Amino acid sequence: xxxxxxxxxxxxxxxxxxxxxxxxxxxxxxxxxxxxxxxxxxxxxxxxxxxxxxxxxxxxxxxxxxxxxxxxxxxxxxxxxxxxxxxxxxxxxxxxxxxxxxxxxxxxxxxxxxxxxxxxxxxxxxxxxxxxxxxxxxxxxxxxxx
Amino acid sequence: xxxxxxxxxxxxxxxxxxxxxxxxxxxxxxxxxxxxxxxxxxxxxxxxxxxxxxxxxxxxxxxxxxxxxxxxxxxxxxxxxxxxxxxxxxxxxxxxxxxxxxxxxxxxxxxxxxxxxxxxxxxxxxxxxxxxxxxxxxxxxxxxxxxxxxxxxxxxxxxxxxxxxxxxxxxxxxxxxxxxxxxxxxxxxxxxxxxxxxxxxxxxxxxxxxxxxxxxxxxxxxxxxxxxxxxxxxxxx
Numbered sequence: 336x337x338x339x340x341x342x343x344x345x346x347x348x349x350x351x352x353x354x355x356x357x358x359x360x361x362x363x364x365x366x367x368x369x370x371x372x373x374x375x376x377x378x379x380x381x382x383x384x385x386x387x388x389x390x391x392x393x394x395x396x397x398x399x400x401x402x403x404x405x406x407x408x409x410x411x412x413x414x415x416x417x418x419x420x421x422x423x424x425x426x427x428x429x430x431x432x433x434x435x436x437x438x439x440x441x442x443x444x445x446x447x448x449x450x451x452x453x454x455x456x457x458x459x460x461x462x463x464x465x466x467x468x469x470x471x472x473x474x475x476x477x478x479x480x481x
Numbered sequence: 482x483x484x485x486x487x488x489x490x491x492x493x494x495x496x497x498x499x500x501x502x503x504x505x506x507x508x509x510x511x512x513x514x515x516x517x518x519x520x521x522x523x524x525x526x527x528x529x530x531x532x533x534x535x536x537x538x539x540x541x542x543x544x545x546x547x548x549x550x551x552x553x554x555x556x557x558x559x560x561x562x563x564x565x566x567x568x569x570x571x572x573x574x575x576x577x578x579x580x581x582x583x584x585x586x587x588x589x590x591x592x593x594x595x596x597x598x599x600x601x602x603x604x605x606x607x608x609x610x611x612x613x614x615x616x617x618x619x620x621x622x623x624x625x626x627x628x629x630x631x632x633x634x635x636x637x638x639x640x641x642x643x644x645x646x647x648x649x650x651x652x653x654x655x656x657x658x659x660x661x662x663x664x665x666x667x668x669x670x671x672x673x674x675x676x677x678x679x680x681x682x683x684x685x686x687x688x689x690x691x692x693x694x695x696x697x698x699x700x701x702x703x704x705x706x707x708x709x710x711x712x713x714x715x716x717x718x
Contacts, residue, residue, distance in 0.1 A: 356537060358709050359593055361667065362678065363537055366715040367557035368582075370486070370571050375559045376530045393643075398635025401604075405614070405638055406622050408604050 484562045485509065485526040487543045487555075488713075489572065489579050492520050494551040501543055504536040511543065514565055519572045519579055522547065526561045544713040552587045554579060555713035582718055589662060589680050590711035592689060596653060596675040598646075602703045607641045614638060646674040649700055653677065656696050660689045665716045678716040686711060 369375065485504060490496065496513050503509030503524030514521045522543060530536060540558050547553035562568045572579065608614055617634035621627050646669075657679055658664045667676035681689045690708070697706050 355709055356534070356541065358595070358707065359541075359712060359715075360537070361676070362591075362593060362712065362715040363541060363558045364532065365557070366678075366718075367555045367560075367713075368489070368718040369557050369560055370562065370575075372567070372571065373486070373560055373562045375557065376526070376561050393639060395632065395635075397639055398632050400635070401638040401642070402621060402631045402635035404600065405604055405608060405618050405634060408601060408608065 482564065483526040484523045484565050484568050486560050486562060486568060487522040487540060488547050488553040490520045490547060490551060490553045491583055492518055494520055494547065494553065496520055496522065497550060498522065501546055502539055504530060504539045508539065514569055516569060516572045518576050521568050521572060523568060530559060548590065548713045552583050553713065554582055554718045555715050586714045586717055588683050589714055590683055591678050591714040591716055592681055592708060592710035593678045593712060594653065594693065595673040595707045596649065597673045597705050598703055603642060603645065607638055649704065650675040652699065653696055657692050660685055660692045663717055680714055680717045
């Protein structure tokens with residue numbers, strides 16, 4: 336798992352596999368052929384399925400969120416750096432490396448989790464999905480530890 | 482009883498559906514409707530169809546099987562005709578159009594590529610490269626009430642994010658598109674700034690996978706690329 340997170344990784348997958356169903360949901364729901372005269376059944380809950388909302392990059396909300404993330408980012412790295420430097424040599428290799436790995440990877444793990452996590456969510460009844468990304472990620476982490 | 486349609490195939494498709502079932506609870510039984518030129522895989526449409534996992538799986542599994550054994554136009558999930566007769570009538574009426582589309586995707590599959598980047602990783606890069614952003618970051622940290630500077634900081638970061646994402650998206654499409662016969666870019670989402678599908682000849686699948694690997698190498702650490710496929714060519718019908 337760390338390996339996947341450390342380097343960008345491709346994960347070829349079969350479309351029929353339940354683990355990746357969620358990743359191709361948009362294709363199944365939004366693409367594919369329609370016959371003009373026919374109806375698409377009104378699928379209650381289908382909008383809820385699309386938890387992965389489209390993003391508007393140029394908006395005040397986005398600006399404020401980026402600014403806040405940036406402020407936090409500096410504080411975090413400011414705290415981390417001295418810890419690594421002041422570690423005694425014997426422990427530096429292990430805890431230093433660990434700390435660094437964790438700091439650098441936690442985000443990446445989450446990113447992978449989002450990708451694969453949606454496959455996990457596919458194991459649930461999708462209409463119960465409520466768009467809580469964290470829930471997806473944590474559920475997936477638990478599942479991965481099995 | 483209305484009729485749920487899964488796919489349209491050429492009349493000579495083997496249409497082996499053993500072990501598969503349709504949408505609904507209990508699962509609908511799959512049937513084949515045929516005209517001289519075309520076939521359609523259908524089942525009775527359930528009254529209260531919703532996008533449940535088992536229904537999506539049923540739909541996708543039928544299409545995957547049809548794809549394994551020949552060419553098929555995948556229908557969008559949830560498409561329902563009034564009855565079998567109307568489905569047959571539609572096949573007859575659009576016979577030329579469907580025939581043409583089937584030819585276009587003959588021997589092809591869809592690959593779907595998603596790209597995301599860890600936000601903190603990207604922000605670190607942006608902060609490191611811009612003195613103005615570093616300065617605004619200091620100012621807004623020290624003076625939380627500095628609203629104008631905060632907006633300016635966010636705007637600058639936003640622009641940098643967009644520039645980076647656009648560059649990577651363009652690179653991915655530019656390098657992968659030549660291996661396929663067509664591509665279709667979807668909307669960016671909160672988790673993936675690039676979602677793009679490629680129509681690829683079956684016998685080019687290995688070359689496509691290699692091209693994806695090369696692109697991953699090119700973009701380096703920090704990006705997560707996921708590749709899904711082979712899929713029925715949902716995006717190219």
